[in-house]
Amino acid sequence: MILSELQLAPGKLPGIGPARRADLQRLGVGSVAELLLLAPRDYEDRSTPCSISQAVQAARVGGARGASQQDPMETLTGAVAEGAARRANTRCTVLAHDYIRTSRGMVLKVLLRDTEGTVAALLCFGRNFLANKLPVGSDILLSAVFRFQYGEIQSSDFEFVAAPPAEPTSGSAASAGPTAVSMPTTTSPPQADSFFRIEPIYPLSGGLSQTVLRAAVRSAIEQYAHNLSDELPEELRVRRGLPTRSAAITMLHSPTSVAEANEARRRFAYDELLLFQLAIGREVTARPERPPLPPADRAQSRAARLIASLPFDPTADQEKVLQEIRADTSGTTAMLRLVQGEVGSGKTLVAFLAALDYIDAGRQVAFLAPTELLARQHAHNASQLLLPLDVRVELLTGSLPAGEKKRVQQAVASGTVDLVIGTHALLSEHVAFDCLGLVVIDEQHRFGVLQRAALTHKAKAPDLLLMTATPIPRTLALTLYGELDISSIYSKPAGRLPVKTHLASSKRADEVYARVRKLIDEGAQAYFVYPLIEASENGAALRDAVGMRDYLSTGAFAGVKVGLIHSRMPEAEKIEVMRAFAAGEISVLVATSVVEVGVDVAEACCIVVEHAERFGLSALHQLRGRVGRGTRPSFAFLIFDEPLTEDAKSRLRTLYEEQDGFAVAERDLQIRGPGDLSGIRQSGFLGFRFARFPEHEALLKTARLDAREILLHDEELTQAVHQPLSRALELFLNQLGGAP
Secondary structure, three states, rough: OOHHOOOOOOHOOOOOOHHHHHHHHHHOOOOOOHOOOOOEEEEEEEEEEEOOOHHHHHHHHHHHHHHHHHOHHHHOOOOOOOOOEEEEEEEEEEEEEEEEEEEEEEEEEEEEEEEOEEEEEEEOOOOHHHHHOOOOOOEEEEEEEEEEOOOOEEEEEEEEOOOOOOOOOHHHHHHHOOOOEOOOOOOOOHHHHHHHEEEEEEEOOOOHHHHHHHHHHHHHHHHEEEEEEEEOHHHHHHOOOOOOOOHHHHHHOOOOOOOHHHHHHHHHHHHHHHHHHHHHEEEEEEEEEEOOOOOOOOOHOOOHHHHOOOOOOOHHHHHHHHHHHHHHHHOOOEEEEEEOOOOOOHHHHHHHHHHHHHHHHEEEEEEEOOHHHHHHHHHHHHHHHHHHHOEEEEEEEOOHHHHHHHHHHHHHHOOOOEEEEEHHHOOOOOOOOEEEEEEEOOHHHHHHHHHHHHHHOOOOOOOOEEOOOOOOOOOHHHHHHOEEEEEOOOOOOOOOOOEEEEEHHHHHHHHHHHHHHHHHHHHOEEEOOEEEEEEHHHOOOEHHHHHHHHHHHHOOOOOOOOOOOOOOOHHHHHHHHHHHHHHHOOOOEOOOOOOOOOOOOOOEEEEEOOOOOHHHHHHHHHHHHHHHHOOOOEEEEEEEOOOOOOOHHHHHHHHHHHOOOHHHHHHHHHHHHHHHOOOOOOOOOOOOOOOOOOOOHHHHHHHHHHHHHHHHHHOOOOOOOHHHEEEEEEEEHHHHHEEE
16 A cells, blocks of 8 residues: 555544544644654754753853844844753753742742753643652653753753663762763663654644654554555666655654654655656646637727726836737647736736737636635726726626526626636536636636646636746746746836835734824724634634734724624625725724735735734735735834744744845745645645755756656556556645645
8 A cells, every 4th residue: 555545544543532633634634644744843853962051051152142143133123032942861860849839820840950960940831740750859861941041940841751770870970979870872771762862843733742743653653654565666766766655754753863854855855746747747738739819900909998098007017928928829839827926016907908818809718716805806806997898707706696606607608708707616517618718817826736727628728827926936937837938027016115014022012003003093094914813723822813803992993993804704794894994994904814815905004914923924925915005105014922933033034124026935935945836735825745945946856857757658657667656646636736
């Protein structure tokens, strides 16, 4: 059995019951295969001996270094530099118990001493039961992050096990008493070896802990990992110097070194990229022949009339991209073009102008958007611009009443609709076209390969125009998409204002609220964006949209109309809230990232993103693009919690320093890899589990060459040597491609 066929639910594993199974589902783990491929987000190296005093000194040196560098993030926000904390990995003896009173109640404090005689304290927040597991006088093996604060060395981030019998060291250390014991070595008892090793650190959700998740993964490895066959042909695996799947699973979750963990990640990254390239090779890069659009009188065309009616001139970039599209339509090969440009660059206008050429030629156009809010906004804009040109526009979404939906479907099938704009409802088998000539897909990275194919297969070789506000570096895009042509809109329409970005610690949130209130009192509107809908979604103490709507409307924004919008609201309610906000009836709109795309309100000149460190760089840039669309000076306030990870600092610093979406995209690529820029996944910006760029760009090129060679000799993957790969590809597409 190949790994991807191992679909047994994790609930069958020891320690994984219904509650934990639900937590795993939130991590995208619904089977043993997905559990075995749960990528650790980091590793905790306990294999290197380190005393408590050494760990504290490393943190102090790191903190001093960070302060001396005058990090601009910290200068702007007052954030305190965090030292590069090093884990203490040592043997300790428990000396005493104490209890301290905190705002959380009484907290157990365990005093202990390590083999060098350093005394420190473990603060057991929420874990007072550890008093029974850490009796006075007991010896433990400890791995912990220590810092000097409140006049003593403390740690609240620690793990331990009962220590095996001590082996006294020679010389003076041995005479120092029972606590002077050497760090366990490779000859130590098994318990020491199993604790002082490199441990994976997994992403968590709900009530999951590292202990529970590690035990579940180890159980899955013991039961299933050793009996798996390999998807890759043996010759190919050996030629590329890759470990077997079974070996890579063990190396990923229980590495003996960082190099071994990286080797496992390289194997799984290659698998992802090879399957991706096979999918692209079979579904995307095939460019069928089709007749060109008939010659047209451009001066009398609908597109020329639309341009003449605009209160502004298209930018040079918009005109250039339109000409590139028209060059494609004059050829005999179906168009496959990506138009990329950051928020507000005018991609939609270019798409409408291109669509008019097809409508002039008697062809229909389908315009696919990822959300109903965005589809409705496109439909509204299309009606305003195109109805005067005698273009028949319809909207098709899943929330339409059954009768209305059927009417639109019949009109599209009969050819009485020129332009149909919709969501996933356009992919339905009940939607047929009379003469589909062009498919436009907005925010294309939110749709999977199979979803795009489902729409383009509704006609014989329609042209495909993809649009994204998440620019892709050209070399990567060409490698990912192969034959895809790329057009870029760098300039913004005249009149678009820059957005002044401010960074603020959550400790200064009230100052931000006061500043935004002043803008509201001057007639402006503002967005407040949160990562969660409700607090119950996550165990962490995060502010949420529902709770903050109530808090803001009775506090800093009392007397101001405060609205709420999030993805769980009925579509009709979301539409009404957005209508009221656009009309100025709502001054403050509290939201989740549902407003990331498709919201265009000119008077909204301010956006506040709380817990900004939890948003991706691209998402933050998209959110910032919601403002700066009117005549008022515009602001983005990114409020973060401390301490910040290095990645979070890098993201926020980039937003502070950069306005250009292409520069932001390049930095985003470096920080998190391409994620869903590829569009192989159905939705949700899940990205590759293992592939990272630019780290794996060479590996992607290798996988592309291998995929081409495989498909050249066995396009349907029917040869015996390729059948495991064929089954893996089918499951990959079903799970990630989003079969409609």
